[in-house]
Amino acid sequence: MNTLQQAIPLSERLAGFAALLREHGMKVGPAEQRDMLQAAIALGSLKLRTLDAAWRAIACSNARDWRQWPAVFEQYWLPHRIKGTVKVSGQTRPRRDLRSQVSQMHESMAGDSAPGANAHRASQASADQAGQADSDFNTLQRAQGGASLSVPDALHERSGQMWLPQELHALTQLARQIHQQLQPQATRRWQTHPQGRRLDLRQTLRRSVAHGGLPLAPAWQRKRTRPPQLFVLVDVSRSMESHAAFFLRVARALAQAAGARVFVFHVQLAEVTPLMKSDSATVQEKINAVTAGFGAGTRIAANLTAFARHHARAQLGRHARVWLMSDGFDTDEPAQLAQALQLLRGHGARLTWFHPTRQAPTSLAVRQSRALVERFIPLASLADLARAKPFLH
Amino acid sequence: MAAPVANPSVTASALREQLQGAGYLADEALVTSAWLAQALQRPLLLEGDAGVGKTALAAALAHSQGAQLVRLQCHEGLDLAQAAYEWNYGRQLMAIRLAEGGEQRLKESDLFSREYLLERPLLQAISSERACVLLIDEIDRADEAFEAFLLEVLSEYQITVPELGTLRARQVPQVLLTSNGTRELSDALRRRCLYHYLDYPTLAREIAIVKAALPEADTALVEEAVQFVQRLRREDLAKTPGIAETLDWVRALHRLHPQALPEDMSALLLTLGCLLKTREDRFMLTAERSRQLIEGRRSVGVAEKA
Numbered sequence: 001m002n003t004l005q006q007a008i009p010l011s012e013r014l015a016g017f018a019a020l021l022r023e024h025g026m027k028v029g030p031a032e033q034r035d036m037l038q039a040a041i042a043l044g045s046l047k048l049r050t051l052d053a054a055w056r057a058i059a060c061s062n063a064r065d066w067r068q069w070p071a072v073f074e075q076y077w078l079p080h081r082i083k084g085t086v087k088v089s090g091q092t093r094p095r096r097d098l099r100s101q102v103s104q105m106h107e108s109m110a111g112d113s114a115p116g117a118n119a120h121r122a123s124q125a126s127a128d129q130a131g132q133a134d135s136d137f138n139t140l141q142r143a144q145g146g147a148s149l150s151v152p153d154a155l156h157e158r159s160g161q162m163w164l165p166q167e168l169h170a171l172t173q174l175a176r177q178i179h180q181q182l183q184p185q186a187t188r189r190w191q192t193h194p195q196g197r198r199l200d201l202r203q204t205l206r207r208s209v210a211h212g213g214l215p216l217a218p219a220w221q222r223k224r225t226r227p228p229q230l231f232v233l234v235d236v237s238r239s240m241e242s243h244a245a246f247f248l249r250v251a252r253a254l255a256q257a258a259g260a261r262v263f264v265f266h267v268q269l270a271e272v273t274p275l276m277k278s279d280s281a282t283v284q285e286k287i288n289a290v291t292a293g294f295g296a297g298t299r300i301a302a303n304l305t306a307f308a309r310h311h312a313r314a315q316l317g318r319h320a321r322v323w324l325m326s327d328g329f330d331t332d333e334p335a336q337l338a339q340a341l342q343l344l345r346g347h348g349a350r351l352t353w354f355h356p357t358r359q360a361p362t363s364l365a366v367r368q369s370r371a372l373v374e375r376f377i378p379l380a381s382l383a384d385l386a387r388a389k390p391f392l393h
Numbered sequence: 394m395a396a397p398v399a400n401p402s403v404t405a406s407a408l409r410e411q412l413q414g415a416g417y418l419a420d421e422a423l424v425t426s427a428w429l430a431q432a433l434q435r436p437l438l439l440e441g442d443a444g445v446g447k448t449a450l451a452a453a454l455a456h457s458q459g460a461q462l463v464r465l466q467c468h469e470g471l472d473l474a475q476a477a478y479e480w481n482y483g484r485q486l487m488a489i490r491l492a493e494g495g496e497q498r499l500k501e502s503d504l505f506s507r508e509y510l511l512e513r514p515l516l517q518a519i520s521s522e523r524a525c526v527l528l529i530d531e532i533d534r535a536d537e538a539f540e541a542f543l544l545e546v547l548s549e550y551q552i553t554v555p556e557l558g559t560l561r562a563r564q565v566p567q568v569l570l571t572s573n574g575t576r577e578l579s580d581a582l583r584r585r586c587l588y589h590y591l592d593y594p595t596l597a598r599e600i601a602i603v604k605a606a607l608p609e610a611d612t613a614l615v616e617e618a619v620q621f622v623q624r625l626r627r628e629d630l631a632k633t634p635g636i637a638e639t640l641d642w643v644r645a646l647h648r649l650h651p652q653a654l655p656e657d658m659s660a661l662l663l664t665l666g667c668l669l670k671t672r673e674d675r676f677m678l679t680a681e682r683s684r685q686l687i688e689g690r691r692s693v694g695v696a697e698k699a
Contacts, residue, residue, distance in 0.1 A: 027580065031584075035433060039433070042429070042432045043425075043429075049421070052422075053422035053425035053426065054425050056422070057425070057430075057437070057587040057588055058429070058587055061586075061588050062440075062588070065588075066590040067590075211482045211486070212482070
C-alpha cells in the first residue's frame, strides 16, 4: 500500500496539490485545503488510497471534477506511474501532405469561376497556412531527431477539431449563459409567484382556510414565461468541411443547454436533435450516418423552405429564433434564398447568420437577402462565440 | 473559522460493516465520503444516474446507526412552509377564541411559541433529540430560491424563525443531498457540501448486491442476469437500467425461470419491461441483440466482434 512520504510537510505538499487542482478548474480554496488536512488527521493514516477517496469528496464539486480527479491525483502524488501517455479526442486534423495540397490547389483553380469563390479561398487560406506551418514545424522537429510535437494554440482561440475537456466545459457554460440571456416570452398562462402583481383568488381562498376564512396570506400570480424556441441549422456541405465539426459542437451544446432543435443540411435537410441530446459514445457515429452522402453542393434556399414549410412549421412563430451556420455558398438560384428567408420572416421568426469567415458572406444570394437577416456573426472559435454572446438575446 | 472535526463513534471500516448489515454494499470510496461527512459535520451531495442507490444510502445509514430518517422530497415550487416550518393558524385562532371567553389575557408571545409551530422536515431534523439522517432528495428539482434558503441550514445547522429567533440544532444531523443533474446547482451550495459521484456498480459488486437482496435466487441465474445488465448498460439506451431495475428483473426471472436465463429469447423479451423503460429502448433490443448480449458478443458497426 502506498503511503505519503514525510520528507516535505503534508501541508506544503497539499498547497502544491491544491494549486494543481485549481489549474484543472477545481474550486479549491484555503477552506478546502484545511478540510483536506483535517481529513488526513481524522483518518489517522496516510494511506494514499484512503486519502484519495477523502480528498476527492472534498475537492470535487461536480461530475466533471470527479471524472478528471484520478489523473490529476496520480500526476501529483504518483508521478512515477505516469509514462508517456497521449490522449486523443478521436478526431484528427485534416492531413496536409503534398498530395492533398496539390489536389486542393487544382480544386481551387477549378472553382475560381464559381460564385463566391474568392470568399471561399479567403476562408480556407488561414487554415491552409496553419496546416502548412504545422507541417513545416513537424518536419523540422523530426529532422532534428525530436519527437513529433505540435505547438498548442491558445485554447479558447483554437478553431480546430481537437477539444479538451475544459474547452467542452467552457462551451457548455457559454451555451447555458446564452440560453439564460435569451429574453423569455410571456405566455397567456399565469403562475403563482410571490413577486406577482395579480391576485390569485383561488389560491388565496384556499390559503384562507388555515386562517379561519380570513385572507391573511394572499397569493399572487404573474405571467408564465418561456424562453424562445431556438432552431440551429448547420451547413455540412463540402465548403464547410473544416468548420462543420466546430458548428456541430456548438449546436450540440445549444441542444443540451438551451433545448435547441438542431438540423443539418446540404442537399437535404435532416433533424439531428435526438442525437445531439444523447450523451453516449456512439453519438458521433450516428451523426455521421445521418450526414452520410452529404458533401456535394449546398441548397440553402431549398432547405430553408423545407424547414419553414414542413419541419418547424408548428413552432415557427414570433418567439422563434433561427440560427443559421453557413458560409453562404448556395447552388440554388440567388433569388430563391431571399424568398426562403421572406417565408421565415413571414412566420415571425428572427434569423441570425453565423459564418466561419471574418467577413459576412458575399455571395450574390446572400447580398440580395441581407435585409432579411437580423444579424451576421463571425464564428470560428470559442472566443468568437464568447464575443457574440452580448448580441444573442 | 475552522470547521469542527467531530469524533464519530465509528471508524470508516466499521461504518462499512454497519452499512453491509443494513443491506447496502458500499465501496471504499463511498464509505470514506460518508464517514468524512460525519467527521467534518458537512452535508454530502450525491450525484449520479437514477437508480444507482443514492436515496438507499440515506435509508441504510439511518438504519445502520439506529438514527431517525427525515426525508424532504424536493419539487418545483417547494417553499419554506412545506420544507421548514409553518405556524398552526387554526390552533392559534382557536386559542384566541378560547381566551376571549376566559379571564386570562393572551399575549402575542403566547401565540408565537413552539407549541404553535408545525415542524416540517428541515426543522424536524434540526430539533431532533436523537441522531438523525436528513435526506434532501432530488434537490435539483427545487427552485433556486429554495436552494438559497438551504445555505443557512446546511452551513450553520440552524433555522431563523422571525417570531422566535434562531433555532440551532440540538444534535447536528447527517445531511445527504441527492441530485440527478436535471439542473445545475449553485456553486454556493456545492461548496458547502462534500461531493460524491455515484456510478453504476462493477459486476462483482452488483452480483453481491443482488445476492444480498435476493438470497433465495439461484447463483447462476444472478450471475447471468447481472452480466446481461452490465452489457446492456454499455448499449446506447435512452434510460440506462439502475440497480433497482436489476433487482426487479432478477426477482421476475426467479419467479419465472428459477435456474438460469431462458433459452427462448421471446420469453426473455417478455421480462425486459423490468429493465427497459422507453419505447425506443424496447424497439432497439431485438431477440438477436439480446442473444448477442447474453453470449457476450459485441457488435461494432456492421461487423461483429467475438
